[in-house]
Amino acid sequence: MAKKILVIDDDPIIVKYLVSLLNDNGYETCTADDGVRGYEVLKKEKPDLITLDLQMAEEWGTNFYRRISKNKEFKDIPVIVISGMAGRHLSIKNAVAYLSKPFDPDKLLGILKSTIG
Amino acid sequence: MNGIRSRNEKIKKSTGSFVTAPKMEEKEMGKKILLVDDEEGIRKVLGISLSDMGYDxxxxxxxxxxLSIFKEISPPIVLTDIKMPGMDGVTLLRTIKEVSPDTEVIxxxxxxxxxxxxxxLKYEATDFVVKPINDDVLEIALKRAHERINMRQQIKDYTENLETMVKEQSARLIEVERLAAVGQAIEGLSSAIWNFAGGYEGGIQYFNEMPCLVAIHNSDLKIVATNxxxxxxxxxRVGGDSCEIFGKKTSGQSECSVEKTFRTGKGQRSQEKIKYLSGEEVPVIVHxxxxxxxxxxxxxxxEISADATEVKRLREELEATRQRHKQLFDxxxxxxTVQDKNFNVTAANRRFKEDFGDDTGLKCFEIYKQRQTTCPNCPVExxxxxxxxxxxxxxxxxxTGEQINVLIWTAPIKNAAGEITQVMEMSTNITQIRKLEDHLSSLGLLIGSISHGIKGxxxxxxxxMYLVESGFSKENREQVKEGWDIVKLVVSxxxxxxLDILYYAKHRDLKWEQVNVLSFAEDVAFTIEPKIRxxxxxxxxEFDPSMxxxxxxxxxxxxxxxxxxENAIDACTEDKSKRPHKITFGVMQDKNHIIFDVYDNGTGMDKETRENLFTLFFSSKGNKGTGLGLFISNRIIQQHGGxxxxxxAPGKGSHFxxxxxKFxxxxxxxxHLDDENASADNL
Structure with a gap:
């Protein structure tokens, strides 16, 4: 069964990009344009991995991360941060990878492969 | 005895070891920082970074x-999260600035x-750093805070020095005037002596303090007492001849002043030369x-003789000091300004008169602030x-109506009895510094927000590009088109x-020319028409053809x-109510102006959007807007003097x-290249 990835980003162009890239490489996707909606999608879709933007207009990615890391059911879902911000963010300690925009798609695919296959 | 001695020794020792202590304490004081954040993680990690930078x-x-910690330790720098449950960062900032305006709050x-x-920023935050916090950015912000603290200290030192200087000069001035007055007072004094009772031995002691040579002579022309x-x-020379010191005989063709006084019964005044014991020959004025x-x-x-060189020197010094004082003042x-208890300006220097007029006699707040009552927190008061x-x-x-930021420093002026009769107010013009700071702040904002924007x-x-490429390989024309549309959108x-950044970053002189209004308006309409259609x-x-x-x-x-x-177009496309949309672009004139009107029947704006319309980085369009467009449009119109x-109103559409x-x-x-532009170019 194909692995499912939740893409959270507030820029629809980037969501479209990630969805095409992931679908083309055999992953299923579901999307959300901010943390609050991301949490709803997470509960419904139970994805295998999450890509998370940090600076979003409505709610910060860090808030979303804090919420899931407190939840037993979701805290072990691996998170890849894809953000325009330089440097590792203090509040997201356990992300499996931290990719800075503009990111290298091959690097992302490599990390996905080694994380969820 | 032994006990006491050993205790003394102890005290001595401990004072010795404290010699370096105050210095260290001072250094630590300057590096104290208060970090406020509701997230424990941030407090922890940021705390470590700050400690590494040497902060306490x-x-x-x-x-x-x-706030309660602030009141206790009053740190020079506060670093606070803007969003917190309970009292938020902005309220904290405002409260701190009220209590202690010099505190740097990041x-x-x-x-x-x-x-x-x-x-x-409006409440005078020093700077802000965007989460997640980059150590370099934080260090720069802290450096700025320190620079501001130092600058303020320098201005303070400078004004304080000025104050001490003025104080010292005034004290000298008073001293010099006093000495000079002694010379002038002698005549009056000697007439008072006419009625001076008592023996000369007793009398002479009054003159001991006087900076003059005083002698009393008897009718035998002998000196009987000297000061x-x-x-x-x-x-x-007590007992010696009265006229000897002037190098003249007691009797002869030209009698000395003492002799003449006995003969005529009138006080005399003359200029003579006398020789000091040291051999020095000096001119004196003899009364x-x-x-x-x-x-x-x-x-x-x-007989009272004043050293003329001394008098002359004192006079010159008085004049020079007065001159220096005046120069310093001007x-x-x-x-x-110097103000009395009712805030009336009783004296003002040249700079003040140049910029605020020389209507001394008006009240401080009338001149500076055009108000009828004292300002709140008046430092003079x-x-x-x-x-x-x-x-x-x-x-x-x-x-001339220009707004000037001033840093005000006051000092009391006391009379001889120590009462404060007037207050001197010194105001330093720091408008340029403030302008530069504003520019720097918005530039910092700009850099922060665009670097994120550009990455996106x-x-x-x-x-x-990926969609185009993968569309080609899958021979999916739909996806290729979709990808290409995204490329075009992002490129535009x-x-x-x-273009916005280029305009903002550089102040440009107007490249003005005479332009026909009608063809200019036609050209604008022609450019925008396809986008509207x-x-x-x-x-x-709606063009008035007579222009x-x-x-x-x-x-x-x-x-x-x-x-x-373009904003009008956006307002129309955002508006989902079904009515047909239209934009009216008109131009007309009055006596001195060309007036362009842009009406749309789109969404309209609420009060908040209206108020922030021309604010830098304000955007109601989410990801679509940079928040620069109207800010720059407004600047362009203002640059033309327009x-x-x-x-x-919401639902009503908008009219710009x-x-x-015209000219x-x-x-x-x-x-022109004024300071502001020069500094903008340097940035």
């Missing part, structure tokens, strides 16, 4: 706690907090006065109350953003108008009226 970090987890903001960040200075300079006995016979003669690079110097910062208005745009470009956004919006032209030419920089005004028209007025002068003022036409 105290943390608080909310605004209330921060705000920690999130991406969505731009409005709050701008608001906090101390006389003895020091000329030796003990003599007869001292009469009760039966009105001249019994004695009082040339000091600040506005200096405080100085009258407690006799101490006070500091404050205000915006005042010059006689580049990722979007990657996305578009990048283009707009770069494609959205099924009707464009209505001639106006002076304008057509390139930038054209883009300002197009920007406003104004933009906006009339709008752009008024431009540019000469100062706008001439290329």
């Amino acid at each position: 970090v105290v943390t608080a987890e909310n605004g209330e706690e921060a 705000m920690i903001t999130g991406h969505g907090d731009m409005d709050l960040a701008i608001k906090s 101390q200075l006389y003895r020091e300079r000329l030796g003990d 003599t006065a007869p001292i009469r006995s009760k039966d009105n016979k001249i019994e004695l003669v009082l 040339e000091a690079p600040c506005y200096i 405080k100085t009258f109350k407690d006799g101490k110097s006070h500091q404050s910062e205000m915006v005042v208005t010059s006689k 745009l580049l990722t979007g470009l990657d996305g578009g 956004r990048i283009r707009n953003m770069v 494609i959205q099924n919006i009707e464009l209505i032209r 001639g030419e106006f002076e304008v920089d057509p390139g930038i005004v054209r883009s300002a108008l197009i920007n406003i028209l 104004v933009i007025r906006v009339d709008t 009226r752009i008024m431009l002068p 540019l003022s000469e100062s706008l036409k001439a290329p």
Whole structure:
């Protein structure tokens, strides 16, 4: 069964990009344009991995991360941060990878492969 | 005894070891920082970073706690999160600034907090750093805070020095005047001696303190008493001939003043030369006065000689000090006024008169602030109350209506009895510094927000290219088109953003020319029309054909108008109610202005959007807007000496009226390089 990835980003162009890239490489996707909606999608879709933007207009990615890391059911879902911000963010300690925009798609695919296959 | 000695030794020892202590304490004091954030993780990690930078970090987890810690340790720098439960960062900032305006407060903001960040700048936050916090950015912000603290200290030191200087000079002035007055008072004094009772031995002691040579002569023309200075300079001559020191015989053709006084009974005044014991020959001014006995016979003669070189030197010094004092007063690079208890300006220096007029006699607040009552927190009022110097910062208005930021420093002026009769107020013009700071702050904002924006745009470009590429390989024409549309969209956004930045980053002189109004308006309409048509919006032209030419920089005004028209298009496309949309673009004239009108029947704006319309980085369009467009349009119109007025309400549509002068003022036409521009170019 194909692995499912939740893409959270507030820029629809980037969501479209990630969805095409992931679908083309055999992953299923579901999307959300901010943390609050991301949490709803997470509960419904139970994805295998999450890509998370940090600076979003409505709610910060860090808030979303804090919420899931407190939840037993979701805290072990691996998170890849894809953000325009330089440097590792203090509040997201356990992300499996931290990719800075503009990111290298091959690097992302490599990390996905080694994380969820 | 032994016990006492050993205790003394202990005290000695401990004082010795404390020698370096105050220095260390001082250093640590300067590096104290209060860190406020509700997230424990941030407090921890940021705390470590700050400690690494050498700060003594105290943390608080909310605004209330921060405030009580602040009152206790009063740190020079506070670093606070902008969004916190309970008292938020902006309220904390305002409260701290009220209690202690000199505290540097740096705000920690999130991406969505731009409005709050701008608001906090209005409340004089030093700077803000965006989460996640980059150590370099934080260090720069802290460096700025330190620079501000140092600058303020320097200005303070400078004004304090000025104050001490003025104080010292005034003290000297008084001393010099006193000495000079002694010379002039001698005549009056000697007439008072006429009625001087008592023996000469008793009388002479009054003169011991006098900076003159005093001798008393008897009718035998012998010296009977001298004062101390006389003895020091000329030796003990009691019993000697009265006229000997002047190098003249007691009898002869030209009699000496003492002799003449006995003969005529009148006081004499003459210039003589005498020789001191040291061999030095000096000119003196000699005053003599007869001292009469009760039966009105001249019994004695009082002779007072003042060293003329001394008098002359004192006079010159007095003049020079007065001159220096005046110069200091006039040339000091600040506005200096002297005010009485009713805040009436009783004296003002040249700079003040130049910028605020020389209507001395008006009240301080009438001149500076055009108000009828004292300003809140008036430092002059405080100085009258407690006799101490006070500091404050205000915006005042010059006689030409210019707004000037001033740093005010006051000092009491006391009379001989030690009462404060007047207060001196020194105000340093720091407008340029403030302007530069504003520019730096918005530039910091700009850099922060665009670097994030550009990264997003580049990722979007990657996305578009990926869709095109993968569409080609899958022979999916739909996806290729979709990808290509994204590429075009992102490229046009990048283009707009770069153009906006280029305009903002550099102040440019107007490239003005005479332009025909009608063809200019036609050209603008022609450019925008396709964009309007494609959205099924009707464009209505209302051009008054009778207009001639106006002076304008057509390139930038054209883009300002197009920007406003593009906003009208957005307002129409956002509006989902089904009515047909139309945009009216009109141009007409009054006596001195060319007036452009842009009406749309789109969404209209609420009060908040209306108020922030021309604010830097304000955008109601989410990801679509940079928040630069209308800010720059407004700047362009203002640069021409024009104004933009906006009339709008939600659901009602909007009306932008752009008024431009027909003729540019000469100062706008001439290329100029004032300080602000020069510094902007250096940035």
